[in-house]
Amino acid sequence: MEKELPYDDKKTYPTCISGSGASPDEECGGPAHFNQLKDQWGVKCYQIMYTFLEAITDENNHDKSIVQVVNHHELRQAIYWINVDKYRRRQVNIYLKYYANKDDRWRDAFDEVIFL
Numbered sequence: 360m361e362k363e364l365p366y367d368d369k370k371t372y373p374t375c376i377s378g379s380g381a382s383p384d385e386e387c388g389g390p391a392h393f394n395q396l397k398d399q400w401g402v403k404c405y406q407i408m409y410t411f412l413e414a415i416t417d418e419n420n421h422d423k424s425i426v427q428v429v430n431h432h433e434l435r436q437a438i439y440w441i442n443v444d445k446y447r448r449r450q451v452n453i454y455l456k457y458y459a460n461k462d463d464r465w466r467d468a469f470d471e472v473i474f475l
Contacts, residue, residue: 371459375451381443400440407437 383393407430414420414428425431450468457465 371452371456373455373459375448375455378446378448378451379444380446397440397443400437404437404440407433408441 383390387393387396411425411429411434415425417428420428454465454468457463
C-alpha cells in the first residue's frame with residue numbers, strides 16, 4: 360500500500376488500481392516452476408497454434424469439427440500461456456464490483472481463469 364486516500368462514495372470498493380501478469384496457479388509448484396513452465400510453453404504455444412491453423416485450413420478437414428483435428432486441451436493450454444502476461448485491470452474491477460454488490464457473477468472470474 361502506497362497511501363490511503365479519502366473515501367469516495369461515487370466509487371465501488373474494493374478497487375484495483377494496478378497490476379501485471381497472471382499469478383501462478385495454486386497447484387503449479389510455486390513461482391520458480393511457474394516460470395519454468397512459462398519458458399517451456401513459450402515456443403510450444405506457437406507450434407500448437409501453427410498446427411491448429413494448418414488443421415483448420417486443410418481442405419481434407421472441412422467436414423470435421425475442431426476437436427477432431429487438434430488436441431483441444433493442448434490448444435486451451437497454449438491460449439492460456441500466450442495470454443499469461445496480460446493483465447486486465449478493468450475486467451478485475453468489473454468482478455470486484457460484482458463481489459461488492461453481492462452479485463454472483465463475480466464467480467465467473469474463476470471460470471475464466473480455470474477454463475481459458
